[in-house]
Amino acid sequence: MAETLRRVLNLGSAAGPGENTAEAEPPLLLLGGPGSGKTALLFAAALEAAGEGRGPVLFLTRRPLQSLPRRTGAALEPVRLQKIRFQYPPSTRELLRLLCSAHEARGPAPSLLLLDGLEEYLVEDPGSQEAAYLAALLLDTAVHFSHRAGPGRGCGLIVALQTQEEGGDSGNALQLALLQRYFPAQCWLQPDASGPGQCCLLASLEPGGLGPREEWGVTFQPDGEMTITPWPTQAGDTSSHKGSRSGGQP
């Protein structure tokens, strides 16, 4: 599901409207420490997918968002917001129940399945088999949505996981390694001290064997607005950024 996120990071300009990009995209794991903008990026991905004229976006999170992340005004249209369906499973058991029964729901199949805060569902049940089953069920649910949507209209999957501040214990490392096997594409959000001027995050997208790593700088303004700039240090693939914002250097 790297393509949706790539379009978000390229401000919607990377691959046009993205008619044929959703199929066969590997599921993506969005990784970062507390407050690294994972929710904002997930929400931006939801808005992006909601504007594609396909099925709704299913956004799973343990609790309602505190505020709608701000982005460019055009993207936050009510018609897009209406296509994002939030559900708030309060426990791991409820999340599993939701995924196990996803095929009972009627109506158009979602075009994108998002889960924020996977770590909150893993702390209750830290065994590796439980984590694997949760990851596998997320994949299975997205595959079922793809199947329902029909050929060429796959359902993407992006899951956000909060990483430990300082290394974490071996159990966490093991769990992360396990999840990475189910999510071949990953995007890391890390603070970057060398960023120009203000507090800047480095977003590194590893698309899971479908292309080279790409990087962006992500900055949150005091008013919550997210600005994204192509990371200046990358070499060789500047062509993929030709549509990026002009005057992006802060």
Add this chain to the structure above:
Amino acid sequence: MRRDANYVTSPLSPAPENAGPAMAAPTGPLTLPAVVEELLSEMAAAVRDGAPIPDEHLLSLKFVFGSSAVQALDLVDHQSVTLISSPSGRRVYQVLGSSGRTYTCLASCHYCSCPAFAFSVLRKGDSLVCKHLLAVYLSQVTRTCQQLSVSDKQLTDILSAEKTQEA
């Protein structure tokens, strides 16, 4: 007779005979190596042509998977693999293990509820699959899956029950 080696494009995809629209199998380290997929598709081609599976393929299978290969072939011989599907199109495999316990294998990605999968595949990473998952792939190849249709609600119960049988 290898002209149709693409018959099974991936052991993680459903066999065409019982497939609906193509399902996107996830790619990544949790899928089988290309050499194994090739082996399975050659076996599928042999089965499709009505020929017995060549001994060399069975030997390769044993070389790659060790004792799991023999156990998985035993499971296939005993018709222990059942493909359960509901009207929604969602599917899941159940494998009746040699111990008499039933294990759940997801149809869309690598997952089996047995302890060997948790330990050898997930934790230690020294096995590609457990014998149940291998039996699922082999029964797809040999077209010996039992088929069972259940209601959407029953499929939910099967998927949910997997969780509790661990306790």
